[in-house]
Amino acid sequence: MTITIKDVAQAAGVSPSTVSRVISDHPRISEETKNRVRGVMQELGYHPNLQARSLVVRSTETIGVVMPNSASKVLEDPFFPEVLRGISTKAREHQFGIYLSTGATEKEIYDEVVQMVQGRRVDGIILLYSRTDDKIMKYLLEKKFPFTVVGRPFENAERITFVDNDNTSITKQVTTHLIDLGHKEIAFLGANTEFVFTIDRLKGYKQALEEAQIAFNEDYIIPDAFLQDEQLAEEKMKQLLALPNRPTAFVIKDDFLAIQFISFFNSIGIRVPEDISMVGFNNITLCEYSHPPLTSVDIHIFRLGLEGANCLIEMLKNPDTLPKRITIPGQMIYRKSCQEKV
Amino acid sequence: MTITIKDVAQAAGVSPSTVSRVISDHPRISEETKNRVRGVMQELGYHPNLQARSLVVRSTETIGVVMPNSASKVLEDPFFPEVLRGISTKAREHQFGIYLSTGATEKEIYDEVVQMVQGRRVDGIILLYSRTDDKIMKYLLEKKFPFTVVGRPFENAERITFVDNDNTSITKQVTTHLIDLGHKEIAFLGANTEFVFTIDRLKGYKQALEEAQIAFNEDYIIPDAFLQDEQLAEEKMKQLLALPNRPTAFVIKDDFLAIQFISFFNSIGIRVPEDISMVGFNNITLCEYSHPPLTSVDIHIFRLGLEGANCLIEMLKNPDTLPKRITIPGQMIYRKSCQEKV
DNA sequence: TTGAAAGCGCTAACAG
DNA sequence: CTGTTAGCGCTTTCAA
Numbered sequence: 001m002t003i004t005i006k007d008v009a010q011a012a013g014v015s016p017s018t019v020s021r022v023i024s025d026h027p028r029i030s031e032e033t034k035n036r037v038r039g040v041m042q043e044l045g046y047h048p049n050l051q052a053r054s055l056v057v058r059s060t061e062t063i064g065v066v067m068p069n070s071a072s073k074v075l076e077d078p079f080f081p082e083v084l085r086g087i088s089t090k091a092r093e094h095q096f097g098i099y100l101s102t103g104a105t106e107k108e109i110y111d112e113v114v115q116m117v118q119g120r121r122v123d124g125i126i127l128l129y130s131r132t133d134d135k136i137m138k139y140l141l142e143k144k145f146p147f148t149v150v151g152r153p154f155e156n157a158e159r160i161t162f163v164d165n166d167n168t169s170i171t172k173q174v175t176t177h178l179i180d181l182g183h184k185e186i187a188f189l190g191a192n193t194e195f196v197f198t199i200d201r202l203k204g205y206k207q208a209l210e211e212a213q214i215a216f217n218e219d220y221i222i223p224d225a226f227l228q229d230e231q232l233a234e235e236k237m238k239q240l241l242a243l244p245n246r247p248t249a250f251v252i253k254d255d256f257l258a259i260q261f262i263s264f265f266n267s268i269g270i271r272v273p274e275d276i277s278m279v280g281f282n283n284i285t286l287c288e289y290s291h292p293p294l295t296s297v298d299i300h301i302f303r304l305g306l307e308g309a310n311c312l313i314e315m316l317k318n319p320d321t322l323p324k325r326i327t328i329p330g331q332m333i334y335r336k337s338c339q340e341k342v
Numbered sequence: 343m344t345i346t347i348k349d350v351a352q353a354a355g356v357s358p359s360t361v362s363r364v365i366s367d368h369p370r371i372s373e374e375t376k377n378r379v380r381g382v383m384q385e386l387g388y389h390p391n392l393q394a395r396s397l398v399v400r401s402t403e404t405i406g407v408v409m410p411n412s413a414s415k416v417l418e419d420p421f422f423p424e425v426l427r428g429i430s431t432k433a434r435e436h437q438f439g440i441y442l443s444t445g446a447t448e449k450e451i452y453d454e455v456v457q458m459v460q461g462r463r464v465d466g467i468i469l470l471y472s473r474t475d476d477k478i479m480k481y482l483l484e485k486k487f488p489f490t491v492v493g494r495p496f497e498n499a500e501r502i503t504f505v506d507n508d509n510t511s512i513t514k515q516v517t518t519h520l521i522d523l524g525h526k527e528i529a530f531l532g533a534n535t536e537f538v539f540t541i542d543r544l545k546g547y548k549q550a551l552e553e554a555q556i557a558f559n560e561d562y563i564i565p566d567a568f569l570q571d572e573q574l575a576e577e578k579m580k581q582l583l584a585l586p587n588r589p590t591a592f593v594i595k596d597d598f599l600a601i602q603f604i605s606f607f608n609s610i611g612i613r614v615p616e617d618i619s620m621v622g623f624n625n626i627t628l629c630e631y632s633h634p635p636l637t638s639v640d641i642h643i644f645r646l647g648l649e650g651a652n653c654l655i656e657m658l659k660n661p662d663t664l665p666k667r668i669t670i671p672g673q674m675i676y677r678k679s680c681q682e683k684v
Numbered sequence: 685t686t687g688a689a690a691g692c693g694c695t696a697a698c699a700g
Numbered sequence: 701c702t703g704t705t706a707g708c709g710c711t712t713t714c715a716a
């Protein structure tokens with residue numbers, strides 16, 4: 001039925017091994033045989049069975065991409081497609097395929113990763129997130145399976161190759177910018193002790209306050225959990241605004257959320273930036289089109305993915321590659337959502 | 343090094359085939375042996391090599407997902423992550439993995455699909471788009487390789503299983519809504535004769551005009567090509583607004599674009615909906631937060647993906663499944679971006 | 685420069 | 701209920 005290397009061999013009057021050598025363009029096969037065999041392959045419509053090949057050469061030429069949670073609304077944030085675009089670009093360049101995790105819960109994802117690894121579905125893995133207590137990372141480390149992470153590993157960073165933004169310093173910069181504009185009551189929306197990037201950002205936020213000798217106020221820190229649901233978020237926001245020293249500036253986890261709040265503020269008669277200054281993260285296209293256009297941090301998501309894939313492929317091609325950290329600089333993009341405190 | 347079925351067999355004092363049977367929970371193996379073998383597997387940390395398994399059973403339990411163009415900005419539109427979320431959900435339910443295309447050009451994608459198919463990387467394919475002259479679809483059809491498409495195939499629809507919105511009728515409804523509000527000069531932004539969904543929508547648009555006995559005006563149809571670039575888009579828009587009978591209502595390819603235009607209009611002093619009514623497609627979360635909130639069509643992207651995967655898996659499990667069409671109804675979500683023509 | 689043979693890790697008749 | 705045997709389609713020594 002399906003045509004194999006044997007059929008080609010027979011039709012070309014050579015042995016299967018010769019055909020195999022032609023496929024890999026082995027130097028010690030005469031041009032003549034090569035041409036003949038290639039002709040036959042063409043004629044018969046032969047295409048190698050990569051499965052079988054993988055089994056013997058022990059490599060699949062595919063990389064596994066693990067998302068935090070494929071089933072959640074999280075994916076509405078363009079972070080994911082954009083980072084995937086970066087990964088794709090680099091993978092394609094090296095003829096690697098992409099195998100995607102589908103798990104919804106941490107347990108599911110873990111099981112999937114084990115399948116990818118032990119089932120030899122992939123040669124290496126890219127983790128698209130980093131949490132504080134990550135079993136998957138530990139498993140991969142223990143198995144000595146090649147992987148890179150987009151984000152900063154909470155533990156064992158010296159043994160892991162990862163690509164990350166300078167989340168702490170960029171958030172410090174953002175916060176300082178707000179402080180320089182005269183703001184002292186600065187809220188931080190979307191704190192989450194589970195994900196490392198948030199921890200880093202919160203640290204930068206605190207550093208900026210400290211340097212400016214502004215007291216840290218726990219009330220100004222709004223956990224992510226309160227912001228998932230629209231109702232809850234608006235409720236929480238009202239509480240925040242009802243505070244005696246209500247914040248006049250917001251540092252917000254991502255642009256998506258920021259844009260939602262801008263709209264909410266518009267609807268309840270609070271003006272941005274006159275009453276409240278805001279800055280988001282990710283610099284999505286829509287920042288430019290919000291009302292007012294949103295000041296944001298470009299974290300170069302595409303490059304994050306590109307470099308993540310690049311490092312992994314490097315490791316795959318040369319197993320001796322040492323762990324390293326690549327830092328993609330973030331960049332504030334000034335638009336119209338911040339102004340001096342009046 | 344890596345532990346195989348043989349090692350387990352030896353350690354458990356049974357034959358490899360018995361171990362294999364235990365893995366697949368074969369009914370004719372005694373509970374006792376099963377338990378013993380399982381114990382050994384646990385102990386040794388055995389995990390089956392799916393690669394080898396695939397080779398003999400001729401199935402990979404993975405589905406290939408083909409995107410129009412992984413490298414383009416297209417992906418900023420949340421369509422892609424959302425449809426993928428639907429696919430993931432169904433795939434996971436049936437323990438299928440996902441293999442993603444990475445190609446940037448049509449040729450690259452074609453080659454990749456051939457690799458997936460002939461290289462036995464996947465059991466079936468989901469096409470996330472449908473274009474008028476699609477070589478990939480033809481190839482798949484010719485190879486009799488299982489696939490489904492999200493969208494309506496331009497040709498051979500009777501031989502293909504696909505899941506689609508009722509793009510024609512929903513766009514007719516949208517347009518009629520605008521007509522009912524008194525609009526006669528209605529523009530259609532984002533026409534593209536390459537993609538079938540746009541063709542269908544344009545058809546619905548025309549039907550509505552015809553029924554209302556409004557003459558079709560070519561000037562009101564703006565091809566997608568003009569809208570990719572921001573500069574170009576705004577240029578084109580100005581031309582459109584400079585027309586003697588300038589349009590008072592817009593039907594817009596997707597919400598993303600619509601939100602951009604709302605912002606543009608705000609910036610040049612055109613009011614939505616007072617001066618211009620707009621309706622978009624996809625009903626992304628941000629519709630609610632645009633200014634004004636955008637009337638849109640919910641095309642149920644998640645379900646599109648879910649059903650696409652469902653049909654494919656069905657075909658995979660039962661090869662005799664006949665081709666069918668599944669229609670996911672679209673739904674207008676009325677917000678504040680349309681009003682009666684004054 | 686090429687062929688023969690062994691084997692990657694697993695499954696599936698066919699026996700027993 | 702379980703073992704033996706023969707492959708799946710390919711690569712890779714080892715010989716020639």
